[in-house]
Amino acid sequence: xxxxxxxxxxxxTVSFERPSLLNRLSGxxxxxxxxxxxxxxxxxxxxxxVGESGSGKSTLARALLRINRxxxxxxxxxxxEITTLEGAPLRALRRRLQMIFQDPFGALNPRIxxxxxxxxxxxxxxxxxxREIVERVAASLEMVGLPAxxxxxxxxxxxxxxxxxxxxxxxxxxxxxxxxxxxxxxALDISLQGQMLELLAQLKTQLGLTYLFxxxxxxxxxxxxxxxAVMYLGRIVELAPTPELYAHPAHPYTxxxxxxxxxxxxxxxxxxxxxxxxxxxxxxxxxxxxxxFHERCARASARCRSEQPPLTDIAPGHQVACFHPx
Amino acid sequence: xNEPLLSVENLSxxxxxxxxxxxxxxxxxxxxxxxxxxxxVGESGSGKSLTMLSLxxxxxxxxxxxxxxxxxxxxxxxxxxxSDLDRIRGREIAxxxxxxxxxxxxxxxxxxxxxxxxxxxxxxxxTQARIRAIELLSRVGISDxxxxxxxxxxxxxxxxxxxxxIAMALAGEPRILxxxxxxxxxxxxxxxxIVSLIADLLAQTGMxxxxxxxxxxxxxxxxxxxxxxxxxxxxxxxSCEELFARPQHPYTRALLANLRESTAPPPxxxxxxxxxxxxxxxxxxxxxDICRSSxxxxxxxxxxxxxxxxxxHP
Numbered sequence: 346x347x348x349x350x351x352x353x354x355x356x357x358t359v360s361f362e363r364p365s366l367l368n369r370l371s372g373x374x375x376x377x378x379x380x381x382x383x384x385x386x387x388x389x390x391x392x393x394x395v396g397e398s399g400s401g402k403s404t405l406a407r408a409l410l411r412i413n414r415x416x417x418x419x420x421x422x423x424x425x426e427i428t429t430l431e432g433a434p435l436r437a438l439r440r441r442l443q444m445i446f447q448d449p450f451g452a453l454n455p456r457i458x459x460x461x462x463x464x465x466x467x468x469x470x471x472x473x474x475x476r477e478i479v480e481r482v483a484a485s486l487e488m489v490g491l492p493a494x495x496x497x498x499x500x501x502x503x504x505x506x507x508x509x510x511x512x513x514x515x516x517x518x519x520x521x522x523x524x525x526x527x528x529x530x531x532a533l534d535i536s537l538q539g540q541m542l543e544l545l546a547q548l549k550t551q552l553g554l555t556y557l558f559x560x561x562x563x564x565x566x567x568x569x570x571x572x573x574a575v576m577y578l579g580r581i582v583e584l585a586p587t588p589e590l591y592a593h594p595a596h597p598y599t600x601x602x603x604x605x606x607x608x609x610x611x612x613x614x615x616x617x618x619x620x621x622x623x624x625x626x627x628x629x630x631x632x633x634x635x636x637x638f639h640e641r642c643a644r645a646s647a648r649c650r651s652e653q654p655p656l657t658d659i660a661p662g663h664q665v666a667c668f669h670p671x
Numbered sequence: 672x673n674e675p676l677l678s679v680e681n682l683s684x685x686x687x688x689x690x691x692x693x694x695x696x697x698x699x700x701x702x703x704x705x706x707x708x709x710x711x712v713g714e715s716g717s718g719k720s721l722t723m724l725s726l727x728x729x730x731x732x733x734x735x736x737x738x739x740x741x742x743x744x745x746x747x748x749x750x751x752x753x754s755d756l757d758r759i760r761g762r763e764i765a766x767x768x769x770x771x772x773x774x775x776x777x778x779x780x781x782x783x784x785x786x787x788x789x790x791x792x793x794x795x796x797x798t799q800a801r802i803r804a805i806e807l808l809s810r811v812g813i814s815d816x817x818x819x820x821x822x823x824x825x826x827x828x829x830x831x832x833x834x835x836x837i838a839m840a841l842a843g844e845p846r847i848l849x850x851x852x853x854x855x856x857x858x859x860x861x862x863x864x865i866v867s868l869i870a871d872l873l874a875q876t877g878m879x880x881x882x883x884x885x886x887x888x889x890x891x892x893x894x895x896x897x898x899x900x901x902x903x904x905x906x907x908x909x910s911c912e913e914l915f916a917r918p919q920h921p922y923t924r925a926l927l928a929n930l931r932e933s934t935a936p937p938p939x940x941x942x943x944x945x946x947x948x949x950x951x952x953x954x955x956x957x958x959x960d961i962c963r964s965s966x967x968x969x970x971x972x973x974x975x976x977x978x979x980x981x982x983x984h985p
Contacts, residue, residue, distance in 0.1 A: 397858035534714035535885060539929050561858060564930070605863040607888040609930040611911045614892040621863040625828050 350424070351523055351555050352386040352409050357418040359404050376630045378404035380579040381418070383656060386523070388423075391549065391556040393570030393587065395563055395602065399626050401579040402559045406525040409557065410442050411435060440470045443516035447528035449508035453500040459486075459511050460496030466519045485514040488551075489544060506537040510544070517548065525557040530565055542569055563606055567591055572662070575599045578629060578637040581656060585663040595659055595670035597642050598622075636667070644669045675702035676846055676879045677726075677764075680740035684721050684903075686733055696722050696736075696903045700969075703847065703879040710894030710911065711883045712926070718903035719883045723849045725749075727760055743847075762792045765840035769852035771832035775824040781808075781835050782820030788842040807838040812868055830861035834868070841872065848873075851883045866893060887926050891915055896976075899923050902950030905969065909976025919978040921955050949981065957982040 359379040379401050386392050386409070394402045407413040409420065411427065420428045427438060446452045453462055463482045467473045473481055483493035489510040500508060509529060516524055526545065530538045546569060549556060560566050566573055566587075573590045575583040575598065583596040594600045601622040608614060624641040627633055635652050639645035648668055656666040684696035696718035703709050713719040725736035726748050741748040743763060751759065768774045776784060785807060786800040795803065801820070808816035811834040824832055833853060840848060850869060854862035870893055873880055882893060890897050890911065898908040899920065907920040918924045949955070952962040961981050970985060972978040 397860065535887075535926065535929055563859070601860055605859045607886070607892055609888040609891050609915055609927055611891040611894075611915050621867050622860040623864075625830055625861060626858070 349388040350385050351388045351422065352384070353421040353424075354382060354384045354409065355419045355421075356381045356383065357405070357408050357420065358382075358416050359401075359408050359413045360416040374630075375416075377579055377632075378413070378629065379408055380632075382579070382581055384574065384581060384584075386555060386557060387572075388555055389553065390571040391558050391569055393566035393573040394557060394559045394576060395561065395566050395573060396576035397561060397626050399578075399629065400576040402561075402576055403527050404579070405576070406444065406527055406557055406559055410439070410444055410525060412444075436470070440466070440472070440519045441522045442525075443519075443521040443523070444525040444527060445509075445512050445516050445529050447531050449505055449512050449532060450500075452512050453508060455500050457499075458496065459498055459500060459503075462500070463496070463511065463515045463518050466515065470519055472519055481518060482514075485518045486511075488517055488548065489514045506533055506541070509533060509541065513544070513548070517552070520552075521554070523555045523557070525559070527559045528561070530560065531562070538565060545569065563591075563602055575602065578627060578632060580637065580666065581664075582638065582667070583663075583665045584656070585660075585665075589660070589663055593660075593663075593671070595663065595665040596638075596667045597644055597669075597671070598638050600671065601641075675704050676743065678702040678740060678742050679726070679738060682722065682725065682736060682738040682741060684718065684725050684730065684734055684736050687735075688733075694903060696725070697966075699900075699903075699905055701898055701905075701908070703881060705846065705879050706873070706877045707896070708873065708880040708882055708894050710890035710897040711881060711900060712885065712887045712890060712897060713900035714885055716902070717900040719900050720851050722900075723766070723851060723881060723883060726849075727764060727766070728756060757791075761788055761840075761843040761845065763843075763845055764847040764849060765843055765845040766849045766851060767833070767836050767840050767853045769855050771829065771836045771856070772824065774836050775832060777824055780821055780823055781827070785820075785835075785839055785842055788839055792843045803842070804838075807842055808835070810841070810872070811835070811838045812864075813838070830857055830864060833857060833861075833865055837865075837868065837872075841876075844876075845878060847879045847881070849881045849883070852885070853882075854889070855884070855886075862889075869893070888930050899926070904950060904966070905977075905979065906951065907972070907976065907978045907980075909972065909974045913974035913976060917974040919972045919974060919976075919983055920951075920980050921957050921982070922951050949979070 357379055358377060358381055360375040360377050362375040382405060394405065396402050404413055408415055415428060419426060422438065430438060460482050463485055464478050467478050467481060482496050486493050486495055491507065491510055503511065530541055533541060548554060558566060558569055570587050572584065572586050574581045575596065577598050583599045594603055622641055627637060627640065633640055634650065636649040636654055639649040646668065654666045654668045656664045658664050659670055680700045682696065682699045683694055686693045686695065699722050701709065711719045724730055726741060730736060736749055738749060782804055785804040789795055789800040789803055804820060805816045808819055813819055813831060813834055827835060854865050857865060884890060894911045896908065897911050897914045899906045899922065901922050907923050918927050947965055948963040949966055952958040959981060967979045967981045967984055969977040969979045972983065
């Protein structure tokens with residue numbers, strides 16, 4: 346039996362340059378945001394996606410939502426191929442797939458009321474008219490813990506946390522099955538993050554949602570995700586159930602990320618003589634040959650410098666792309 | 672205990688607005704000794720950055736700082752003349768900001784930006800300044816400093832840019848370094864590099880450091896003492912070990928519970944605080960009538976530090 350899959354991506358590749366004649370003649374390679382990523386999102390799960398900025402987290406989310414054009418690879422949604430879907434069927438699909446962004450200030454038009462912002466997807470998809478729109482906007486606001494009367498107000502009247510709730514209400518309004526949450530907590534204060542995580546978890550159970558939860562903060566991802574994928578320079582380098590990943594990281598990059606999280610314990614922190622991971626994420630325009638991580642890796646061998654390790658199973662549900670895993 | 676480098680008593684920052692005065696920082700007192708790292712933690716809007724900016728008279732227009740005492744050695748920081756300020760900014764107290772891209776001038780080479788600081792503060796010629804700039808860049812871990820001097824900020828990655836602003840801060844050989852969220856815009860592995868770098872520089876120079884952050888966990892590694900701010904006031908301060916081991920104030924407890932992923936309900940949004948009461952009262956599980964009507968004074972706490980809470984008041 347197979348797990349019920351919401352998304353199945355095979356060899357997903359996103360290139361940020363069109364192969365123009367000039368680029369082809371000059372031999373300039375396209376910049377790849379996503380490099381042949383195999384990924385599945387199971388129905389009803391929260392898949393966490395971590396990695397440093399530039400690692401391709403948002404690009405992967407946008408590829409699943411068919412926002413970024415796939416240069417190659419195949420993408421299946423609930424078993425049906427959607428790689429090249431266009432026009433009305435694509436619009437119909439998009440109603441079921443929503444995304445929430447990091448910056449709740451940039452995501453709301455300052456000149457239209459909260460109610461109109463939330464109603465917009467209903468109008469675009471022609472899901473409701475007249476009285477029903479008002480009712481559904483009110484219902485969405487209440488779902489995220491805001492009073493329905495807020496619909497008449499303008500975005501500037503709200504704090505960052507409230508705006509993020511409004512963005513969630515807008516995403517929920519057309520009753521999606523899947524929501525990609527792209528750094529939705531990063532702009533919020535720590536004391537608000539806990540509340541927002543609780544709200545997201547509660548909405549998921551209540552509405553049977555599936556989440557892709559992107560964050561650079563491994564502490565947050567741990568609290569909400571069922572499985573976690575670690576990305577590095579456009580590839581998934583490790584994927585495992587959350588407890589397994591945090592207890593037994595196999596990829597040296599995952600270990601380094603986990604070691605870099607400060608813990609709220611001065612005694613342990615000072616006793617720990619940890620070596621900061623040297624260097625930074627290489628430029629996606631000039632990826633190193635072989636394993637993209639080898640320049641920063643203490644375990645790198647000659648093979649790592651010439652050959653890209655494939656994502657392979659090392660334990661049930663635990664995959665890693667490394668020739669020398671822990 | 673040696674003489675503090677910096678001592679501040681009852682510092683407030685007041686904005687004059689059409690709706691009347693607004694006080695984002697009230698009655699903040701602290702001191703800093705040489706070689707000591709003071710961690711200041713708070714959320715956005717807690718007044719932690721404004722407190723530090725006010726000490727260098729860097730407040731935005733319409734804001735004014737007042738204090739019973741704000742001394743750097745024997746000088747009053749809030750009563751300095753323009754020319755005295757010039758000698759103190761960068762030379763005695765330097766700041767590293769959160770966003771290195773806006774802290775650097777995009778159209779001036781990195782070398783020029785560093786030598787500018789050197790030539791402003793010291794009697795050095797161009798060649799000497801250049802040699803010193805090369806030393807500074809290698810000291811903050813930038814490889815190939817001779818080439819890097821000629822480059823512009825856009826040619827550096829985020830982490831490298833932050834190293835440049837640190838080199839600029841060190842150029843004046845300050846006695847006090849104010850690090851205002853210097854790692855917040857950086858990735859976690861680069862954050863760890865910058866934290867180690869500043870810790871090493873500290874050990875070498877004996878500077879006093881004020882590290883402002885919203886991430887309490889980060890302070891566990893670097894701070895000697897921690898000051899917790901909320902809505903412009905100090906809620907609690909103590910030695911780092913004690914604060915993490917025995918947090919007293921309900922706000923500190925909530926922050927730590929959130930970090931330790933316990934199920935304790937995290938506090939809510941910064942609501943409009945009662946005008947006279949404790950600003951945390953609207954979110955506090957222990958709030959009593961008195962909390963809504965008057966601000967608790969700081970008192971000595973069980974961990975040897977100070978706490979401002981009526982529920983813990985002797």
